[in-house]
Amino acid sequence: MSMLHWAIISPFLLAIFVPFLYKYVRPIHTGLFILPLPIILFIYFIQYISITEKYGTQIETVPWIPSLGLDFTAYVDGLGLLFALLITGIGSLVILYSVYYLSKEKEKLHHFYVYLLLFMGAMLGVVLSDNLMVLYLFWELTSLSSFLLIGYWNERERSRYGAQKSMLITIFGGLALLGGFLLLSVMGGTYSIRELAAQSSELAGHSLFVPALLLILLGAFTKSAQFPFYIWLPDAMEAPTPVSAYLHSATMVKAGIYLVARLTPIFAVSPLWIWLVGGIGILTLFWASFHAPRQTDLKGILAYSTVSQLGLIMSLLGVGALSFHYDTIDDNIYIIATVAAVFHLINHATFKGSLFMVVGIVDHETGTRDVRRLGGLMTVMPITFTVALIGALSMAGMPPFNGFLSKEMFFTAMVRVLQADIFSLDTWGILFPVIAWIASVFTFLYSFLLLGRTFFGSYQPEQLPKKPHEAPLGMLIAPVVLALLVIVFGLFPNMLSHTLIAPAADAILTGPFRTEGSALHISHWHGWTIELWMTIGVIVLGTMLYKTFPRWKSLYQKFPKRLSLNHLYDRMVDGMERGSYTLTESYMTGYIRTYFMYILSAFIALLAFSILVKGKWHISTDHLAPVGAHELVLSLIIIAGTITTIMAKSRLTAIIALGSVGYTVTLFFVLFRAPDLALTQLVIETISVSLFLLCFYHLPQLSRHEKGIRFRLGNALISIGVGVIVSLIALLSYSQKNFDTIAQYYVENTYEKAAGKNMVNVILVDFRGFDTMFEICVLGIAALGIYVMVKLRMSKGEK
Amino acid sequence: MTVIFNIALVILSIAMFCFLYRVVKGPSVADRVIALDAMGICLAGIVAIFSIILETSEFLEVILLIGILAFLGTVAFAKFLQKGVVIERERDR
Numbered sequence: 001m002s003m004l005h006w007a008i009i010s011p012f013l014l015a016i017f018v019p020f021l022y023k024y025v026r027p028i029h030t031g032l033f034i035l036p037l038p039i040i041l042f043i044y045f046i047q048y049i050s051i052t053e054k055y056g057t058q059i060e061t062v063p064w065i066p067s068l069g070l071d072f073t074a075y076v077d078g079l080g081l082l083f084a085l086l087i088t089g090i091g092s093l094v095i096l097y098s099v100y101y102l103s104k105e106k107e108k109l110h111h112f113y114v115y116l117l118l119f120m121g122a123m124l125g126v127v128l129s130d131n132l133m134v135l136y137l138f139w140e141l142t143s144l145s146s147f148l149l150i151g152y153w154n155e156r157e158r159s160r161y162g163a164q165k166s167m168l169i170t171i172f173g174g175l176a177l178l179g180g181f182l183l184l185s186v187m188g189g190t191y192s193i194r195e196l197a198a199q200s201s202e203l204a205g206h207s208l209f210v211p212a213l214l215l216i217l218l219g220a221f222t223k224s225a226q227f228p229f230y231i232w233l234p235d236a237m238e239a240p241t242p243v244s245a246y247l248h249s250a251t252m253v254k255a256g257i258y259l260v261a262r263l264t265p266i267f268a269v270s271p272l273w274i275w276l277v278g279g280i281g282i283l284t285l286f287w288a289s290f291h292a293p294r295q296t297d298l299k300g301i302l303a304y305s306t307v308s309q310l311g312l313i314m315s316l317l318g319v320g321a322l323s324f325h326y327d328t329i330d331d332n333i334y335i336i337a338t339v340a341a342v343f344h345l346i347n348h349a350t351f352k353g354s355l356f357m358v359v360g361i362v363d364h365e366t367g368t369r370d371v372r373r374l375g376g377l378m379t380v381m382p383i384t385f386t387v388a389l390i391g392a393l394s395m396a397g398m399p400p401f402n403g404f405l406s407k408e409m410f411f412t413a414m415v416r417v418l419q420a421d422i423f424s425l426d427t428w429g430i431l432f433p434v435i436a437w438i439a440s441v442f443t444f445l446y447s448f449l450l451l452g453r454t455f456f457g458s459y460q461p462e463q464l465p466k467k468p469h470e471a472p473l474g475m476l477i478a479p480v481v482l483a484l485l486v487i488v489f490g491l492f493p494n495m496l497s498h499t500l501i502a503p504a505a506d507a508i509l510t511g512p513f514r515t516e517g518s519a520l521h522i523s524h525w526h527g528w529t530i531e532l533w534m535t536i537g538v539i540v541l542g543t544m545l546y547k548t549f550p551r552w553k554s555l556y557q558k559f560p561k562r563l564s565l566n567h568l569y570d571r572m573v574d575g576m577e578r579g580s581y582t583l584t585e586s587y588m589t590g591y592i593r594t595y596f597m598y599i600l601s602a603f604i605a606l607l608a609f610s611i612l613v614k615g616k617w618h619i620s621t622d623h624l625a626p627v628g629a630h631e632l633v634l635s636l637i638i639i640a641g642t643i644t645t646i647m648a649k650s651r652l653t654a655i656i657a658l659g660s661v662g663y664t665v666t667l668f669f670v671l672f673r674a675p676d677l678a679l680t681q682l683v684i685e686t687i688s689v690s691l692f693l694l695c696f697y698h699l700p701q702l703s704r705h706e707k708g709i710r711f712r713l714g715n716a717l718i719s720i721g722v723g724v725i726v727s728l729i730a731l732l733s734y735s736q737k738n739f740d741t742i743a744q745y746y747v748e749n750t751y752e753k754a755a756g757k758n759m760v761n762v763i764l765v766d767f768r769g770f771d772t773m774f775e776i777c778v779l780g781i782a783a784l785g786i787y788v789m790v791k792l793r794m795s796k797g798e799k
Numbered sequence: 800m801t802v803i804f805n806i807a808l809v810i811l812s813i814a815m816f817c818f819l820y821r822v823v824k825g826p827s828v829a830d831r832v833i834a835l836d837a838m839g840i841c842l843a844g845i846v847a848i849f850s851i852i853l854e855t856s857e858f859l860e861v862i863l864l865i866g867i868l869a870f871l872g873t874v875a876f877a878k879f880l881q882k883g884v885v886i887e888r889e890r891d892r
Contacts, residue, residue: 629805630849633812656822663842666861670849675857678846679864686868690875 002060004074007041008128011121015114022110030109031099034117038095041124042088045081052078052503055514059130059194069191075130078503082342083127083258085500086349090250091120093478097357098242100475101364112152112240119145123251127258132181132191139177139223142252143170149247150239162235165569169232173222177259180215183208184266197265197510204269213267216259217276224256226314227284230307231565237299241360244299249306249352254345257310260317261341265510268321278318278417278432284311286435289442293449293549294556298359298369301450302352305395308443309348312410312436316341319413319432322420323509333416335505335512340409342504346496347394347402347489354482355391355450358384361475362454367465371449376459381470385455387483394486396447396542397440397535402489404535407440411531437534444542449549597718604721607729620735630671638664649708651696659689676760804848811848815841832876839869 014037022030051058057077064072076084095116102109122145125138143166151163181191187206188196196203203209220226225233236248247253260277267273288308295301320338361384362377363369378385390401397407414433461467489496506513545552587598641664644657662685669678746759746767756762764772818841821834843865850858875885 630808667842667845667849670846670858670861671853673853673855673857675861678858678861682861682864682868686872690872 001062002074003044004058004060004076004128005062005072007044008074008121008124010037010041011117011124015117015121018113018117019110022113029099029104030113031095031102034113035092035095035099037117038088038092038120042085042092045084045088048076048081049499052076052081053499055503055506055511064134070133071131071191072134073130073192074128075194076128077507078500078505079258079261079342079507080127082346082500082504083254084124086254086346087120087123087127087251090246090349090353090482093353093481094242094246097245097360097475097478098240100472101242101360102240112149115145115148115152116243116246119149119247119252123255126255130193132185132193132196135193136174136178136181139219139255140171140174142255143167143174143223146170146236146247146252149243150236152240152243153238156238158235159238162232162238166232166236168573169222169229173219173229176215176222177219180212180217180219183212183215187212193262193266200266200269203266209270210272213270213273213276216263216267217273220256220259221280222256223259224253224310224314225284225307226256226280226311227287228565230284230288231569233307234295234300234303235566237297237303241299241356241363244302245353245356245360248303249356250349253306253310254313254349257313257317257341257345260314261338261504261508264317264321264338264508265324268324274318274321276318277321278315281311281313281315281318282432282435282439284308285315286311286439286442289439289446292446293442294553296371298362298371298374298450298454299356301371301446302355302359305443305446305450306348306352308439309344309352309395312439313341313344313348315432315436316344316410316413317508319417320505320508322417323512333419334413335509336409336416337413338505338508339501340406340413342501342508343402343409343493343496344406346500347406347486350482350485350489351391351394351401351403354387354479354486355395357475357479357482358388358391361471361479364475365466365469365471371453373460373463374454375457376455378455380459381455383476383480384471387476387479388451388455390483390486392447392451394490396444397538400490401486402493403486405490405493408531408535410436411440411534412529415530415534433534437538440534440538441541441545444538445545445549448542448546452546597714600718600722604718604725607725608721611725611728611732617732618735619731624734631668634664634667634671638668646709651699655689655692655696658692659685662689674760676758801852804852807848808845811841811845815845828880832873832880836869836873839865839872843869 014034018030018034021033025033048058055078057075059076060074062072062074064070095113098112098116102112119142122138122141126135126142129135129138147163147167150166151159153159154163184196184203185191187203187208188199190196222229233248233253237244239247264273285308288304288311292301292304292308295304316337320334320341323334323338326334359369361381362374365381366374366377368374394401394403397403411433414436417429417432420429502513587594638661641657641661645654645661648654648657662681666678666681666685669675669681746763750756750759750762754762754766756766815838818834818838822831822838825831825834843862846858846861846865850856879885
């Protein structure tokens with residue numbers, strides 16, 4: 001176990017102690033005990049920058065199940081480190097924020113911090129694992145802990161609904177992911193992502209390549225809330241705001257992004273990957289940004305905006321994968337897409353985290369998140385407003401904040417798709433910049449709506465549940481820090497470019513930055529390029545839309561609710577529930593008769609099918625014995641008895657006919673020289689007939705209708721079928737005797753070795769006495785059972 | 800010789816059929832019980848002749864067993880007809 005492993009495991013270890021801290025140290029807010037851990041981890045991970053900025057990596061392996069090739073391999077490169085810093089950095093801020101957000105008295109803090117620590121550890125595990133299976137393990141842990149966090153206020157119905165929905169969707173994706181991982185490891189013969197990436201060119205031709213690609217993308221898209229799986233994220237907003245800020249803006253939803261970025265070296269060779277990642281990303285970007293302005297809940301707006309920004313990053317990763325198809329490193333114009341993706345990833349984490357915290361403050365201080373009741377909070381909450389202003393402007397892509405830079409790079413990348421001449425991008429590629437531009441207009445619109453409807457406008461204190469005032473200082477620290485980062489990264493982007501962005505992009509694209517002269521420089525001013533004009537267009541059109549929003553927002557009502565994806569999901573869950581209920585009802589009738597029909601029909605069908613398939617129809621009569629008159633007569637008697645049993649009008653007749661069958665069997669035993677069997681059969685038949693008579697005698701008088709069995713065609717067909725099949729199989733198997741019996745051994749050794757002359761008895765108690773012992777057991781159990789059933793009668797009241 | 804035994808078998812079978820007729824037809828239950836008893840004894844005779852045909856002494860126990868069972872069965876039935884139960888319970892329970 002290296003330090004790196006301890007770093008990943010430490011949140012889990014701390015989680016064990018949280019309940020004790022909560023229980024025994026009540027005066028101090030439990031969050032304060034948690035806070036040092038992410039800070040220490042953050043500082044620890046910062047030290048790795050010195051390794052990764054020179055494009056170095058560190059790898060540590062601890063064997064877990066070596067015989068299955070499962071090693072807990074921690075692998076730090078630019079990409080993993082970037083995510084680890086985001087997780088620990090924003091994690092520290094979120095925990096600090098939650099200390100002031102969650103009340104020490106009212107909330108179950110020990111639950112909260114256990115879940116949060118579980119999540120943090122799982123997320124670190126996801127981004128730092130090299131082994132696919134270990135990655136999957138941590139992946140599911142994030143789903144699980146996120147489920148717990150969304151349902152934190154589990155007494156609320158909406159929380160439970162949201163938790164269940166996110167669980168169903170992300171676990172569905174997670175299982176698909178597992179399938180994809182397994183296919184991938186089957187193709188490559190290893191679980192290590194690095195080793196798989198090294199043989200990507202061989203994998204591409206494999207027949208399992210496309211299924212693996214699709215399954216893995218399914219997992220990534222569900223986790224990262226891409227179209228059409230984004231629907232869980234708006235419902236996950238029922239979680240406490242620190243959770244929303246942490247999980248549903250900065251970390252968990254980026255696990256899918258991470259996965260796509262991590263596996264780009266393996267799959268980028270496929271056009272399918274580029275089209276799916278790029279296309280779904282841009283579709284999500286547009287769809288969610290289009291739907292964000294209609295939300296009236298502040299967290300709803302932020303949820304949709306998160307979805308759309310994730311779509312943006314995803315589409316950039318898709319376009320970035322194009323760079324694998326153009327060899328020239330120096331003027332490879334698609335590298336910028338990956339750089340933009342990484343940059344926007346950082347930017348989004350900062351401004352969205354701060355915005356969520358701002359919304360939490362507004363909620364906390366006014367008692368509502370409904371934009372229709374809020375307004376004019378600018379003068380009441382000046383600091384919160386400033387933070388929100390910075391965050392929203394950055395989200396809208398305004399200079400001089402960091403969102404502007406990554407949006408410019410996004411436009412650049414999208415415009416450059418037009419230059420691609422492969423995978424029919426030259427015809428359909430035009431969609432990318434156009435949709436991107438429209439989506440940016442909507443992004444601008446909802447950012448300003450968020451700001452305008454909360455902080456500007458008329459101040460209506462009578463509408464608010466609480467008297468609003470500025471948040472306490474402690475609550476403001478985290479959002480202010482994030483807002484400062486937004487400004488710092490906006491003004492000095494090159495602080496990041498060499499330390500974090502270039503190593504991460506380098507890890508995604510497997511090494512374009514390692515060569516000399518491919519330095520990365522992010523600057524505000526590109527000259528009068530097409531991107532700048534696009535941004536100006538966004539501002540102009542976005543402002544116009546914002547000004548006229550009250551006039552055209554009724555357009556959203558035109559969108560039919562029945563066609564929304566949420567409605568579809570609810571219908572699907574509901575329909576599956578009802579469908580499976582109907583299905584179960586339809587075949588589980590509760591009648592033993594029906595189940596017997598199923599069993600016997602299956603019996604007939606399976607045996608008939610296997611006879612037909614095998615096709616061994618040969619029935620030989622070579623070793624059949626001659627039929628004598630005695631056997632014939634006895635057979636006729638037994639047939640007559642059987643028919644009487646079935647056709648009898650009264651049950652008494654049936655019992656006696658059954659007895660006659662039994663006694664005739666005794667005669668058969670006599671005829672076929674089996675004295676012991678004959679003896680036993682006689683006694684047993686007598687006893688069982690008298691037991692039948694006992695049962696008959698105790699039948700209730702009312703239901704003792706002496707009518708005979710009703711004829712049913714289905715029953716007749718099935719019983720005839722079973723008879724025919726069994727007879728056929730007996731005949732066929734008797735015709736194909738391959739070996740002699742082993743009976744000769746018993747004949748020779750019954751007296752020689754076992755000192756007995758009765759061979760049947762010697763076999764029963766000597767050669768194969770084990771069976772006899774357990775038959776005795778069976779009889780003992782039966783006797784005890786009957787005794788218990790007769791004796792232990794519960795009266796009606798007892799249970 | 801075998802012919803004679805077979806004739807005996809046929810005669811016993813006919814006798815069985817006659818008793819069977821009584822079992823099916825017999826107006827009272829007592830008729831049926833007597834007929835079943837006689838059928839059991841007939842069966843013992845058939846087994847005896849079979850063991851002569853098969854030239855073995857292994858089936859003599861079967862004959863004895865049929866005798867006991869027929870007796871027990873008839874007694875049980877007779878008691879049932881007379882008292883309504885086969886095994887009486889102790890009075891004071």
